[in-house]
Amino acid sequence: MVLKYVMAASGAAMLLYLVLHMVGNLKIFFGADALDSYSAWLRTLLEPAVPYAGVLWAIRVLLTVALVAHVGSAIVLARRARAARPVRYVHRQPVEGSYAARTMRWGGVIILLFVVYHVLDLTTGTLNPNGVHGEVHANVVADFDPSRWYVTLFYTLAVLTVGFHVRHGMWSGLQTFGRSNALTQRALKTFAFVFAAVLVVGFLSVPFAATFGLV
């Protein structure tokens, strides 16, 4: 039972990061300088109280801890769920559970694989066609070039998966912390849906803008 709270709390931490990440991404619409200087600012944040890129690394460490806790708990809980039904039904179709709820586990695996690719692509620059540190705008534009439509497609699928994951995860987390009742249940579900939709639109606007040459 405690693991469910670990899932909810670590999920909430990563969700907060997603919001900040999306807001940061949208700086691309204010021009190349805005994005590149924002990236530089992230590294000089709170200097000289903390060393160069100190805040950034603190966030990275916290995110890694949250991710390990989230995935670790998910694995234990999934194994427990499997053990709780050793003999499967011959015939049973889900009635209520949404597509989002049913794809939490495998969707999570897809998101994890995407995050690995994403870090190698736009953080380390290893898999990026431009891949120059600090040239954030140039990296993004090169990444989502129309000739690399498959990258844009992969990002789109991954972001949609994140959307589904957030839609059920956010509502589920609120329920885990006991923040729902008969009156607020519908409102919370709607809120989770809108939240997920905003994230999807926010995140997808950047690669599509790059592909269609708007930035």
Next chain:
Amino acid sequence: MRLHLKVWRQRDADDRGAMASYDVDDASPDMSFLELLDVLNEKLTVEGEEPVAFDHDCREGICGACSMVIDGQPHGPEKATTTCQLHMRHFSDGDTITVEPFRAGAFPVVKDLVVDRGAFDRIIAAGGYISAPTGSAPDAHAVPVPKDQADRAFTAAACIGCGACVAACPNGSASLFLGAKITHLGELPQGQPERNSRVLAMVDEHDAAGFGGCTNTGECAVACPKEIPLDVISQLNRDYLAARKARRRSA
């Protein structure tokens, strides 16, 4: 009505079990599903076969004894209906209907469609009660209960402990059952003294019995023949968190 039944047959707890096909040619639309099985069993008995074992008791939808998954849904496709109150008029002539026992590691099959739901009794024994002092009974209205709390307690108390929530849950969790008991007793003044110890002990017993964790898919509340609302799980989670905090303070 002519119906084809695919029924789970399992000699005993150690048998592997398999689906078996049967035809019932003289079903009436006014029969309940249990009466359909009665007719099938009469036929099997005449033919010298072992009748299908299934749990049943009151046959009026209030005891929670019947426990089968009909066409992939606990208690069948009708909303807010137990198997004994499910009438054959909801099926069509010539239908093929699959019948399986409730599936959960914590509900081992005893025979055919009969499962051992003793795990629920152990959860109740862990804390799903109110310790009453001895002596004469207090006056019924000595302790006032606000109307909305009384209503919510009553809604939760409608749980008959049939286990359909576990059967429907993709994780084999009994959270809806747990939540119903926690809400039922937690909304009433008589339930307050043991509120914290109750939720801790019942959750421990639930996890130890081998039920899975809740992922809030909502399958349980749809399957529940007594329409226990999903928000009792939210209540359970909140009470559990509060009880853990209280225990840390007193430790």
